[in-house]
Amino acid sequence: MFAGYVCSWDRYHCNNTSMGNVCADEEPIGNEKSQRRMVTKILQLHPPTPLLIPRKSVEDCDIEGYFIPSKTRVLLNAWAIGRQPVNWVDPEVFRLERFIGSDIDYKGQDFALIPFGAGRRGCPAISFAASVIELALANLLLCFDWALPNGMNHKDLDMTEDSGLTVHKKTLCY
Numbered sequence: 001m002f003a004g005y006v007c008s009w010d011r012y013h014c015n016n017t018s019m020g021n022v023c024a025d026e027e028p029i030g031n032e033k034s035q036r037r038m039v040t041k042i043l044q045l046h047p048p049t050p051l052l053i054p055r056k057s058v059e060d061c062d063i064e065g066y067f068i069p070s071k072t073r074v075l076l077n078a079w080a081i082g083r084q085p086v087n088w089v090d091p092e093v094f095r096l097e098r099f100i101g102s103d104i105d106y107k108g109q110d111f112a113l114i115p116f117g118a119g120r121r122g123c124p125a126i127s128f129a130a131s132v133i134e135l136a137l138a139n140l141l142l143c144f145d146w147a148l149p150n151g152m153n154h155k156d157l158d159m160t161e162d163s164g165l166t167v168h169k170k171t172l173c174y
């Protein structure tokens with residue numbers, strides 16, 4: 001799971017096991033910062049609301065050479081923004097070390113990563129949602145030992161997404 005990063009609660013949560021230190025900076029994977037980085041990376045690659053909520057321009061404006069007339073419906077592609085090579089080195093690689101020493105997280109303070117949107121119409125439930133994701137993830141790791149079947153490689157896992165009110169995995173894991 002996650003390119004070999006985490007496969008059990010031991011790695012996720014226990015600071016005192018031999019498997020505890022996974023991050024390059026020697027921080028135990030189970031500490032608060034590491035959990036935040038994990039949620040950040042998940043939301044970077046798979047924002048559940050990839051096009052955010054549509055905006056409408058209130059007046060003519062120019063954004064980096066693109067003229068946007070007044071009253072234009074504007075969609076912001078958070079999915080693509082989270083994968084822009086101009087912002088991210090190897091964006092699709094699940095490498096949490098990239099966030100060490102970086103101020104970027106999922107809260108929308110940096111436009112390179114906006115899974116909850118940004119600004120005054122950004123998601124008001126960021127803290128609640130992030131806590132629920134962390135809790136769900138922790139319970140999944142606590143209750144199961146995760147492994148791919150039949151010698152399958154994580155690269156063979158179909159991560160294709162399907163659209164709906166929110167995005168979800170197209171092929172189920174079972």
Ligand code: HEM
Nearest residue numbers: 048049052053115116117118120121122123124125128129
């Ligand atoms: C992983 C969970 C969630 C994600 C990824 C998410 C993401 C988003 C996004 C991208 C937007 C649009 C922001 C924008 O266009 O700038 C939004 C808006 C909103 N979200 Fe969430 N959300 C989540 C959970 C929740 C939950 C649990 C609630 C309520 C309990 C909630 C309530 C809202 C509301 C009310 C808005 C509209 C805000 C406005 O238009 O002013 N969200 N959310």
